Amino acid sequence: MELHQLRYVLAVSEAGSITRASERLHLAQPSLSTQIRKLERELGVPLFERLGRRVRLTSAGEAFVAHAERALREVDEARRGVEAVRGLQRGRVSFGVLPSVGARLVPGVLARFVREHPGVEVRLREQNVSGAFEQLVHAGTLDLAVIRMPHSRDGLEATPLVREPMMALLPPEHELAVAAGPIPLSALADEPFVGMVPGYGLRELLDASCETAGFTPQVVVETTQLGTVHGMVRSGVGVSVLPRLCLVPDVIARPLADRHARRELGVVWRSGPPLEPAPAALLEMLLADAAAHSDDAPADVPLQP
Secondary structure, three states: OOHHHHHHHHHHHHHOOHHHHHHHHOOOHHHHHHHHHHHHHHHOOOOEEEEOOEEEEOHHHHHHHHHHHHHHHHHHHHHHHHHHHHOOOOEEEEEEEOHHHHOOOOHHHHHHHHHHOOOEEEEEEEOOOHHHHHHHHHOOOOOEEEEEOOOOOOOEEEEEEEEEEEEEEEOOOOHHHHOOOOEOHHHHOOOEEEEEOOOOHHHHHHHHHHHHOOOOOEEEEEEOOHHHHHHHHHOOOOEEEEEHHHOOOOOEEEEEOOOOOEEEEEEEEEOOOOOOHHHHHHHHHHHHHHOOOOOOOOOOOOOOO
16 A cells, blocks of 8 residues: 555545546546556455446445545655754754853854754753763764864764863962963962862863873862852962863963963764754854854964953
């Protein structure tokens, strides 16, 4: 049984004649008759009673037509649903973003996406560890995720999004707070540090940057909240080092002279079939917007938050 046979039966039932139905369907009458007889043979009962040039439904035909109409309505609804998703009138996108970039990098893009595609549901998820996002994308729980590059899991596609400098966060009374230009990270080697707890991506960045600069940071306060890092630095508890997108306006931040002190962010999605329309559209917006936040300037050029 094929969908076109259902439509043929309905057309003949409505027209009351195979001749008139074939004209409405723009189909040769013998072909239409052949398809009706083929379906009747498959069902094992006649659907129409032939009355000269006219036809009328048998009892079996009436029962068949009731279900055929419902089936074709469902098929049409399914087609309209697919067209709505394809046209971004409907759909869903699950998007993961690191909290350290969520407040600066994502809101403008999501606001534009929701404004242009109000029928698409956006599910945003925050996670502090890039590796966890990679697992969620690989498992299909998330369509896209912003992570720290490079990614480490097979089965994922990735593209660079933002390359940004690390910045030194300083208490207001710190002697380097009024520094005119970039400062070397090694100048902070003897300072107490405020940092995220071990295992967080920002803590890995802090430790790696300091190690490359030749020292191990003496972290006196560890936290899971980025806001706590800012507050502790403002209060004079210690200094810190964070990527530029993590900064807030009321914290004193100075550019670092160290060329290695950079963070690269990227977007990952699962390898295999192409992205569905909604995630693909969001990815396109993210990439278009990223240039405004990325910075590949030399390290000796002052970079203010």
